[in-house]
Amino acid sequence: MILLASFVLLVVASAVGFAIGRSGAPRAPDPATTTAVRRRDAFIEHLREVAWRDRDIAPELSTVLLDDIRRFTADPDGWDPRSLG
Numbered sequence: 001m002i003l004l005a006s007f008v009l010l011v012v013a014s015a016v017g018f019a020i021g022r023s024g025a026p027r028a029p030d031p032a033t034t035t036a037v038r039r040r041d042a043f044i045e046h047l048r049e050v051a052w053r054d055r056d057i058a059p060e061l062s063t064v065l066l067d068d069i070r071r072f073t074a075d076p077d078g079w080d081p082r083s084l085g
Contacts, residue, residue, distance in 0.1 A: 048069050051065040051069070
């Protein structure tokens, strides 16, 4: 009886350990999210190029735009859009 209880306890503990290990495993990124991130990055790069190319038209606006892009790309998770005003 003790042997059977020890075996059941071992199986349950192994199953719980396996489940905990699987829940922490990295998952493959969602294709829609990956596409959205690529499009966002391409748009940000396009804005950077336009601001740099046309900086003689509106130098102050280009400076603000380039600074915000630089700040966003340095730390996208720390980006606070309220810092603009």
